[in-house]
Every structure is written in structure tokens, then in C-alpha cells.
Amino acid sequence: MDSNIKVLLVDDHEMVRIGLAAVLGTEDGIEVVGEASNGQDGIRLAQEYRPDVVLMDLVMEGMDGIETTRKLLQLYPECKVIVLTSFLDDEKMYPVIEAGAFSYLLKTSRASEIAQAIRAAAKGQSILESQVASKIMNRFRQPKAEAAPHEELTEREMEVLRLIAKGKSNQELADELFIGVKTVKFHVTNVLAKLGVEDRTQAAIYAFKHGLAE
Numbered sequence: 001m002d003s004n005i006k007v008l009l010v011d012d013h014e015m016v017r018i019g020l021a022a023v024l025g026t027e028d029g030i031e032v033v034g035e036a037s038n039g040q041d042g043i044r045l046a047q048e049y050r051p052d053v054v055l056m057d058l059v060m061e062g063m064d065g066i067e068t069t070r071k072l073l074q075l076y077p078e079c080k081v082i083v084l085t086s087f088l089d090d091e092k093m094y095p096v097i098e099a100g101a102f103s104y105l106l107k108t109s110r111a112s113e114i115a116q117a118i119r120a121a122a123k124g125q126s127i128l129e130s131q132v133a134s135k136i137m138n139r140f141r142q143p144k145a146e147a148a149p150h151e152e153l154t155e156r157e158m159e160v161l162r163l164i165a166k167g168k169s170n171q172e173l174a175d176e177l178f179i180g181v182k183t184v185k186f187h188v189t190n191v192l193a194k195l196g197v198e199d200r201t202q203a204a205i206y207a208f209k210h211g212l213a214e
Helices: 014-024 039-049 065-075 090-098 111-122 130-141 155-165 170-177 181-195 200-209
Strands: 005-010 030-036 053-056 080-085 103-106
Touching: 005 014, 005 039, 005 111, 014 030, 014 111, 030 039, 030 111, 039 053, 039 065, 053 065, 053 111, 065 080, 065 090, 080 111, 090 103, 090 130, 103 111, 155 170, 155 181, 155 200, 170 181, 181 200
Parallel strands: 005 030, 005 053, 053 080, 080 103
Antiparallel strands: none
């Protein structure tokens, strides 16, 4: 059985991909299975190779790294996305973390740090650049109004909730959203947890009570 950590590179700069592939190719237990120059190809190759970890650039033509991360994880929630970028600004950092990015590194990171983040991600351990961690901590320290539970739902989770309220089964959800049943179950579990309800019936009641479903 192949024990290598399968890694997919998604970056629109060819030299970055070449350099990463060369460096990671020398690391024991890490295998670069594919390279993509844009988000669309990244999603296609992720579905083809089923990587354990994706190294994701943020700024790319067409579909950027934020949207690519969101769509990739909707299709393949078990994958771990490590952002590898030159940007540390809030309008890029927070949205990609909210989209599901597992770790966030800057391109100034050493090769050993990137390899360490990949191995950590494969074990379910998240690594954040120290500056990123500091920004996140400062954001959490800022007082904010308490949000209603449904405000924590992603756009896709809100779609799932509305369909649950219509009495749709997991298979019907999968057919309507063009995703797998396994992914549907993942989203349903998240919806129930975020709403603080025990089952689909209570979720449907919540949706009607808060005007989220007809």
C-alpha cells in the first residue's frame, strides 16, 4: 500500500510549480501527483488524483484560490488545502480560511517548513504562519455581536438546509446539487451541528421559523 502523501500544486506561476515539485520530490514520503496553473484545472486534477494535500495559490486568473478552495472542498471534503501565497491582507486571508483552508503559509517559507506543513496536514494538524496566527487572534479578541446560528452556514450549507426543509432525501440532495451522497452527508452533519439541532426535522422547523424556507 502506497504510504506517500499525495500532493497537488495549484499555482499560475510555472517557475513556482517547478521549484516546489523539485524540492518536494526530494522529501521522503511526499509525492507530487499533479500540477495545475488555474483553479479549474486544479479541481479537475483533484478529482482525478484525489490528493491528500493541495498547495493553493490565492491570486490566479479566472477562478481565484478562495473560490477554488471552496469548490474543491465541497467536492472532496477530506482533502487538506494549504494556502501558499505572497499575500497577507485581510480580504484574502479570512475568506480562504472561512472557505476551509487548513493551513496558511507565505511563499517566503523555507522548503522544510512547507514539507513540515504537508506532513502535519496529512495528520490533521494545522499550521499557520506566525503573522497569520497573530492576525486571527487579534480578530477574535475584538468584541462582536452574537450571530444567529444560521448566519454561520456557508452558501452551500444554506442550500442544503432549504432542501432539507422541502423533505428531500440525501440522494435527492445529491442529484439536485450535483454532488456525491457522501458530500451531502458531510454538509448535513455540519448544518445540524451549526444550528444546534439533533435531526433533519428540527432543522426544517428552524428553517421555517426563521424564514429560510418556503
